[in-house]
Amino acid sequence: MFAGLSAFPLTPVTEDGIDEAAFERVVGRLAESGVDSIGALGSTGSYAYLSRRERARATQLAVRNAGSVPVVAGVGAWRTREVLANVEDAQRAGARAVLLAPVTYQPLTDDEVFGLYEEVTANLSVPLVVYDNPATTHVTFGDELHGRVAHLPGVASIKIPAVPADPTEARARVTRLRSVIPATVTIGVSGDAAGANGLLAGCEAWYSAIAGVFPEACRTVMRAAVSGEAERARALSGELDPLWALFARYGSYRVVSAVAVELGLVSESNLPRPVLPLDEEGRRAVVAALDTIKRRSSLISA
Amino acid sequence: MFAGLSAFPLTPVTEDGIDEAAFERVVGRLAESGVDSIGALGSTGSYAYLSRRERARATQLAVRNAGSVPVVAGVGAWRTREVLANVEDAQRAGARAVLLAPVTYQPLTDDEVFGLYEEVTANLSVPLVVYDNPATTHVTFGDELHGRVAHLPGVASIKIPAVPADPTEARARVTRLRSVIPATVTIGVSGDAAGANGLLAGCEAWYSAIAGVFPEACRTVMRAAVSGEAERARALSGELDPLWALFARYGSYRVVSAVAVELGLVSESNLPRPVLPLDEEGRRAVVAALDTIKRRSSLISA
Structure with missing residues (x-):
């Protein structure tokens, strides 16, 4: 569940709740595509904007439509109390793991971030994915903090932001992080333009927003990367450059x-x-x- | 209401809600001290961590204990829908104005920040204070955006972060902002170490966290500043330097x-x-x- 391609579907929202039929379609399509896990209620899944009830409902719908594909559910919130409530709901809804970013209003100290993960993992019966996403949380995980958090019981994976474009630097980044975390904890890259690079640098997982809409394309890139075809994986990822350019300009969320x-x-x-x-x-x-992309590449069918 | 000293009380929280007796004491003490307004549910008032129900309750308690002092209530939230619900509650509870920071999970464009204020002001029956607080929101208000938002109907004041320490630069900052906003909109400084400097630079208001615990001390600094005793105002503020040093180290919230x-x-x-x-x-x-401070200054009684 914490290796391979994890697709993060969007959660289409309405004024009154979730567009349930559309969300079921989006999730069902991912399940059929053979992704390795589905990350419901990630950043792309608008978790930050949904009420507790809407989140619980979205997780239920995701699990129901995911078939045998495990669902990881985002549980982040400003207050620990809310996070714990979301954890309870996610577990009850059948999520096989939770994803937690240290979102914060008041800037948090490292001890406070650690304390959050300590309290949450003490109240978990499923594994947890640490979500390191400075673009939305403005929390900077140093390697020391990563190491402390990753040694907590139940931590199974770390979702890191984009690795550097330079392959040597990317590998150095992943190797350095690996040296401070338990061998059982996987590292997954996000920032889709860096997906192939992250996998080639040693990440076991690709936590992907674009896989929420183009799962087959991402599986093709993924297969090339994990089978060691570095040039081919980079070339395939490059075929999606027009999308990466839009991500950089407008943010992957809106795109x-x-x-x-x-x-x-x-x-x-x-x-x-x-x-x-x-x-x-x-x-x-x-x-x-x-x-x-359709003209130049076979990744997306015309 | 949008000039003078605005004191921002903390909201003492418990696991289950608000420590109501303590909050009433804190607010009642401010009302007796003669501050010009009370900013309930500011950053110091933990608005970001409270549920809708707790916020509504805090505003009710603040209004009930504020006597004739007007209460400004914080209404910020990640989603516009929640902001509008908080606005409704604040107005019903008797808040005389609302305070809104553009808190955000996904980084917002200027048009999105403007759209938030546009929608909220269209649904308001009390004035609004724009809360520019990049340390918590990570939103940067350029002067162009300030100008657009300040021209919306109902905008009465802007709460700005600390002005520069250099008096000439501080005045230039306030003058530049003043040039892009309507004459009816006041500017209030926050960042308490910059309070005296901000008032001396032309701010009409001091939106103060430290006034939530030491209102008399702040009134003394304020009186010196608004009566043009620049050196005395700065010297008085300097008597509180040991506190400003702790604010810089630990954050005003915890201090x-x-x-x-x-x-x-x-x-x-x-x-x-x-x-x-x-x-x-x-x-x-x-x-x-x-x-x-007690040894060296008469601002805080021993």
């Missing part, structure tokens, strides 16, 4: 949402305000990027 | 909490986990700072 609209998976209004969907120019750029 | 414990206003456990109270060393530093 994945727009791609899902283009694919007919969700309706146009699927993001929670204050976040806005891409404007007209952005949507045209998404259409153009998909067209370019 | 104000520890000061309130020392003053016997709240019980030791009053912060929401994952935030932890100051450790033994930190608490000793707070006691030492208060002792130093």
Whole structure:
């Protein structure tokens, strides 16, 4: 469950809750594609914007539509009390693991971040994935903190942000992190443009937002990487460059949402305000990027 | 209400809710001290960590104990839907204004920040204070964005972060901001070490966390500043330097909490986990700072 391709579906939201039919479609499609796990309620899954009840419901729906694919559920919240409530709900809904980012309003000390994971893992009956995502949490995990947290009972994996583009630096980053964590804890790369690079640098997992809409394309990249075909894996990832460029410009969150609209998976209004969907120019750029990829690559079928 | 000294009380929390008796004491003490407004549920007031119900209750208690002093209530949340619900509760509870920081999980564009304020002000029957606090929100308000937001109907004031220590730079900062906002919108400084400097630089208000525990001291500094006694105001603020040093080291949030414990206003456990109270060393530093100030200054009575 903590190696291979983990696809993070979006959770299409409405004013009143979740677009349940659309979410079931999105998750069911991932399950059929043969991904190794499904990361419900990640950043792409809008966990931060949903109420406790909506999160519990989304996890139930994800588990119900995931078939035999294990579901990892995001449980992050500003207050430890809320995190523990989300953990309880996720376990009850059948999540096989939880994903926790140290989201914070007041800047937290390392001891406070550690204390959060210590309290949560003490109250868990499923494994936990540490979610290191400074772009949204503004928490910087030094390796010392990673080491302390990764040694807590129940920690199974670390979802790290993009590795450096340079392969030597990427491998050095993964090797350094590996040296401070138990051998049982896997490392998974996120930041989809860095997916192939992260796998080639030694990450066991790819925690992927784009796999939430293009699971087969990601499996193809993944297979090349894990079978050691470094050049081919990088070339395949490069075929998706038009998408990576849009991720850098608009954020993967809005772009994945727009791609899902283009694919007919969700309706146009699927993001929670204050976040806005891409404007007209952005949507045209998404259409153009998909067209370019379809023309030049077999990763996405025309 | 949007000029003078605005004191931001802490909201002592428990596992199950708010320590209501302690909160009433804290607010009642501020009302008696003659502050110009009370900022309930600011950052110091732990708004980010409270449920909707707890926030509504805190605002009710603040209004009930504030006497004739107007209460400004914090309403920020990750999702616009939640902000609007908090606004409704705050108005119903008798808040005379609301305070809104653009807290965000996904990094927001300027248009999204503007859209948030546009939607909220369209649904308000009391004035709004824009809360610019990059240390917690990680949102950077450029002057262009400040100008757009400040022109929305109902915007009455902007709570800005610390002005530069250099008086000329501080004045330039306030003057530049003033040039892009309506004349009816006041500017209030926060970052308590910069309070005197901000007032001397032309801010009409001081939105103060330390005034939540030492309102008289802040009124004394304020009076010197607004009567143009620049040197005296700076000297008085300087008498509180031991506190400003602790704010810089531990964050005002934890320090104000520890000061309130020392003053016997709240019980030791009053912060929401994952935030932890100051450790033994930190608490000793707070006691030492208060002792130093009492010895050297008449701002805080021994």
